[in-house]
Amino acid sequence: MKAVVKVTLRKGVLDPQGKAIGNALHSLGFAEVGDVRQGKFIEIEVPDGTSQDRLKDMCQKLLANPVTEDFEILMAG
Amino acid sequence: MKAVVKVTLRKGVLDPQGKAIGNALHSLGFAEVGDVRQGKFIEIEVPDGTSQDRLKDMCQKLLANPVTEDFEILMAG
Numbered sequence: 001m002k003a004v005v006k007v008t009l010r011k012g013v014l015d016p017q018g019k020a021i022g023n024a025l026h027s028l029g030f031a032e033v034g035d036v037r038q039g040k041f042i043e044i045e046v047p048d049g050t051s052q053d054r055l056k057d058m059c060q061k062l063l064a065n066p067v068t069e070d071f072e073i074l075m076a077g
Numbered sequence: 078m079k080a081v082v083k084v085t086l087r088k089g090v091l092d093p094q095g096k097a098i099g100n101a102l103h104s105l106g107f108a109e110v111g112d113v114r115q116g117k118f119i120e121i122e123v124p125d126g127t128s129q130d131r132l133k134d135m136c137q138k139l140l141a142n143p144v145t146e147d148f149e150i151l152m153a154g
Contacts, residue, residue, distance in 0.1 A: 040115060041117070045110070
């Protein structure tokens, strides 16, 4: 089974990488672009039946920084 | 309107960052974890009615490296 963890910066946390992407898009002529935010996702191959709690545990211990980041767990087939 | 661009490494391209995450999970006791791959996503605020083609253009010019990465465009409400 494949689990996908989406890690985003918390609202209110500055996102310099997103800002840089926005600026670069503007200078490439995409003037209509507004706010840009960047995040990451992690695809993890886990045995069938792995619980959400187990994945939450992985996120809290390693995958996300709880001070600045939020995470969301999506299970795939 | 918010558009989300998902950028993943192409199949067959080595993903050292994913590998490192996998190894770290193993040493934290998550022995059941198999393959791990990491990607990024970019949330872009664009005016309503922006076409897929316009977003594709952004991806090809800046957001994804066409040699090593694939991208996928998801439109949100």
